[in-house]
Ligand SMILES: O=C(O)c1ccc(O)c(O)c1
């Protein structure tokens with residue numbers, strides 16, 4: 001259960017299952033109330049009074065009944081029928097214990113757009129609602145026939161000027177149409193009957209289709225929901241913030257997962273909005289990740305030795321051994337890899353589930369105590385071995401695929417290494433690979449968790465999302481989302497797929513959860529790096545000649561450079577400003593995880609997305625079925 005703020009609500013349409021399952025999931029996650037979505041009630045075997053009893057048992061308020069469609073501006077007999085329908089809903093709301101109803105702007109082909117008529121309709125229904133103790137909230141659907149902008153809905157509500165008629169703001173409808181958030185300043189806070197929130201990926205498509213299939217939680221898309229909420233709070237509105245998410249993934253995801261993420265996303269967006277308008281907030285501010293300090297692999301016995309050799313061929317040198325544990329430290333420039341071969345503890349448990357794998361990362365932050373406090377406020381669990389977190393040299397949070405994120409204060413880094421490890425002068429790695437630091441970490445997660453992990457990084461550390469990419473694996477589509485700190489010093493990509501034979505899917509099948517599949521290292525001279533690795537016999541990924549022939553056609557690069565790239569297996573991309581990006585891949589260790597070397601020039605900010613398909617096709621040649629004799 002996440003720590004509950006009293007003002008979080010969720011529409012039942014956002015969750016999978018029967019109405020009972022939806023309500024239980026909302027309660028367990030810590031929501032204070034729900035919006036009952038009409039279809040969920042109609043399809044339910046529970047009578048309205050039973051729903052009410054269940055809500056009471058679960059400690060949930062019924063904050064809204066919705067939607068009521070095609071009410072305003074109806075001519076003739078249709079008007080009378082709209083009023084009769086409304087009265088029937090008021091009776092139902094009595095049974096449910098709901099005191100407000102959402103009336104969405106009409107899409108009816110017969111609806112009239114004349115302002116006075118619409119105002120009269122709301123005034124008349126407002127009188128009836130008042131006698132029943134009900135509040136009407138008017139929401140402008142982005143595709144409404146005459147009213148599709150909250151500014152018009154507000155003009156109507158203002159003109160109606162009735163104590164039981166207010167406006168409902170829904171971030172999707174406003175932001176999908178690029179209506180400026182500051183237009184909310186014209187609205188009086190006590191006239192806002194309810195607030196619905198949804199984010200969405202920035203897609204250029206029909207508004208209704210976009211809304212009904214692609215909405216997601218604040219912090220999972222590209223809309224300025226923070227700015228939207230900030231303007232609402234500025235009006236003085238202090239009612240609930242409610243999630244109304246129509247999303248194809250959420251319809252099949254576990255309701256528990258979506259509800260838990262939902263609470264987290266509301267807490268996150270409320271905090272972010274308050275910061276925008278300098279209102280006090282209970283949550284510590286997000287601490288940016290300054291950099292990834294280390295990547296920890298779990299491996300034992302022969303695997304640990306083979307992994308160390310693999311690191312050495314890629315330019316890492318064994319520089320330290322843990323003073324008390326079977327843990328070694330490998331370094332190249334500012335990159336630290338750790339191999340944990342302990343027979344007990346977290347790494348060993350992770351190994352039992354996932355085999356030899358990346359089991360943790362360590363990140364440098366300015367103030368780890370603040371990160372831990374923010375994580376707690378967001379319901380993100382800290383790792384506590386056998387309930388004794390005090391014994392940990394480094395605190396850690398649960399992260400992607402059950403791995404850990406260790407937190408290290410920037411000023412304690414060197415001391416920590418010196419305290420925990422004694423220096424060795426073991427195997428020297430390849431000289432001249434010259435990786436300087438970690439560019440990014442790439443995780444593969446189950447499709448159900450694709451949006452969850454985005455929210456995690458954005459809410460906890462304030463990472464920013466780049467535009468999502470669809471990457472073509474020979475066996476299917478892979479969704480990829482890059483997230484990074486504002487200065488680009490820490491980057492992760494989250495990858496997921498529905499297609500069962502893709503490299504990502506095969507990585508997932510290997511263990512029982514997601515995890516990090518590759519680590520990208522920055523080099524300042526990728527040609528020298530590639531040559532040094534070649535000279536030492538590192539196993540690198542060959543790239544087909546067709547690729548480099550195409551490069552020559554696409555970019556204005558000199559022939560000698562392209563010939564060298566072809567020889568060394570280097571990939572290239574360029575942004576629209578001509579900034580270049582070079583990539584070089586190692587062969588995967590046991591066909592599982594691999595390294596990438598990259599060089600960024602002139603502020604290239606992407607990840608070589610156009611090359612991902614070529615890389616996946618190249619890696620696919622080594623899939624177990626295709627070449628059973630291939631090693632590494
Ligand atoms: O897609 C719809 O019809 C619909 C219904 C009710 C809402 O509150 C909404 O935002 C959209």
Ligand SMILES: [Mg+2]
Pocket residue numbers: 139170196244
């Ligand atoms: Mg809505």
